[in-house]
Amino acid sequence: MSAKKVLFLLxxxxxxxxxxxxLFMPILPVMQEEFHTSSYLINWTVSIFTVMLAVMxxxxxxxxxxxxxxxxxxxxxxxxxxxxxxxxxxDSIYSLLFFRAVQGIGFAAIPLVAxxxxxxxxxxxxxxEAMGTYxxxxxxxxxxxxxxxGWIGGAGGHSAVFLFLAISALFLLIAxxxxxxxxxxxxxxxxxxxxxxxxxxxxxxxxxxxxxxxFTQMFTYYAFLLYLxxxxxxxxxxxxxxxGLVFLLVSATFIISSxxxxxxxxxxxTRRALLLTAGSHAVATFLFMALADTSxxxxxxxxxxxxxxxxxxxxxxxxxxSEAFEKERGTAIGVYNFIRYGGMAAGPVIxxxxxxxxxxxxxFGVAGVAIAGAVLFAGKKVRSLQxxxx
Numbered sequence: 001m002s003a004k005k006v007l008f009l010l011x012x013x014x015x016x017x018x019x020x021x022x023l024f025m026p027i028l029p030v031m032q033e034e035f036h037t038s039s040y041l042i043n044w045t046v047s048i049f050t051v052m053l054a055v056m057x058x059x060x061x062x063x064x065x066x067x068x069x070x071x072x073x074x075x076x077x078x079x080x081x082x083x084x085x086x087x088x089x090x091d092s093i094y095s096l097l098f099f100r101a102v103q104g105i106g107f108a109a110i111p112l113v114a115x116x117x118x119x120x121x122x123x124x125x126x127x128x129e130a131m132g133t134y135x136x137x138x139x140x141x142x143x144x145x146x147x148x149x150g151w152i153g154g155a156g157g158h159s160a161v162f163l164f165l166a167i168s169a170l171f172l173l174i175a176x177x178x179x180x181x182x183x184x185x186x187x188x189x190x191x192x193x194x195x196x197x198x199x200x201x202x203x204x205x206x207x208x209x210x211x212x213x214x215f216t217q218m219f220t221y222y223a224f225l226l227y228l229x230x231x232x233x234x235x236x237x238x239x240x241x242x243x244g245l246v247f248l249l250v251s252a253t254f255i256i257s258s259x260x261x262x263x264x265x266x267x268x269x270t271r272r273a274l275l276l277t278a279g280s281h282a283v284a285t286f287l288f289m290a291l292a293d294t295s296x297x298x299x300x301x302x303x304x305x306x307x308x309x310x311x312x313x314x315x316x317x318x319x320x321x322s323e324a325f326e327k328e329r330g331t332a333i334g335v336y337n338f339i340r341y342g343g344m345a346a347g348p349v350i351x352x353x354x355x356x357x358x359x360x361x362x363x364f365g366v367a368g369v370a371i372a373g374a375v376l377f378a379g380k381k382v383r384s385l386q387x388x389x390x
């Protein structure tokens with residue numbers, strides 16, 4: 001099977017797989033009534049999935065390097081499929097929470113294996129372009145998932161949403177079992193699951209730089225996602241439909257810039273692209289901080305700029321990790337995912353606290369300084385690598 005066909009298969013797997021994260025979010029209030037439960041417990045159907053997704057990154061990573069990509073993905077997809085059918089059949093909130101946790105455990109292998117396989121199959125500029133496609137599809141899922149879920153849920157309730165996920169999971173299992181090749185070519189240097197491997201990734205200059213930037217940028221992005229609808233409602237009095245249009249613009253900008261990342265890396269080089277894109281995102285964060293309360297038009301434009309500079313940089317991260325860790329690729333990307341998911345979790349909580357203490361300027365001022373500090377750290381590490389190579 002050609003590399004392009006494998007990339008297409010992985011793209012479909014990523015796209016359909018990411019629906020498990022947010023497809024049913026528009027009908028959470030309806031689910032709360034149908035399961036006769038509290039908003040706290042129904043919200044945990046989202047949180048418990050995310051927690052399992054994050055934790056399993058550092059579990060799957062070393063095993064992907066040790067056993068192989070397909071050997072980890074297929075059992076995980078079996079688990080994901082069974083859990084999806086379980087979510088469809090349950091009639092109590094506690095059973096749903098159990099199967100959502102198992103669903104998260106199974107799903108967690110998809111983005112990790114996909115990035116690792118892309119790193120195996122492509123090199124140089126083609127790897128950068130393929131990682132851009134990967135990141136674009138990761139962005140498309142969250143963008144269209146709630147829209148699709150609202151339509152399916154409106155027609156058939158929550159059971160129809162989970163049935164769609166179950167059938168999609170079964171399709172992904174069959175397709176990947178049939179067509180996905182095993183791309184692991186060399187023996188891992190690891191003798192098993194060892195925590196020292198995580199330390200090795202964090203100590204290596206590229207690993208430390210990319211992971212720190214991943215955390216700070218995802219922290220800022222999720223603080224932004226929480227801040228934006230509140231500000232559009234309270235400060236500019238926009239309706240839910242109008243806020244949805246703003247988010248559509250933000251998502252579209254992110255997706256377009258992710259695809260453009262490969263061309264940029266080809267033009268300036270991957271290491272330089274890391275510093276340029278992250279530095280631009282720090283500037284865009286400060287710009288958003290300064291303009292968000294000025295006018296609605298400037299808020300929308302600065303939001304698009306913020307999203308574009310973030311989206312064009314994300315594929316650079318996985319490209320660099322794939323280059324720097326050829327034999328521990330799965331472990332490196334797993335550690336990166338785990339830590340950046342931590343940034344996703346921390347952003348809304350800490351961002352809201354900062355906003356309460358000092359408003360927009362404190363929240364995004366701190367975020368911008370954090371990204372800028374990470375850029376300076378990465379620049380120092382990149383220069384040290386260049387000095388050694390010379």
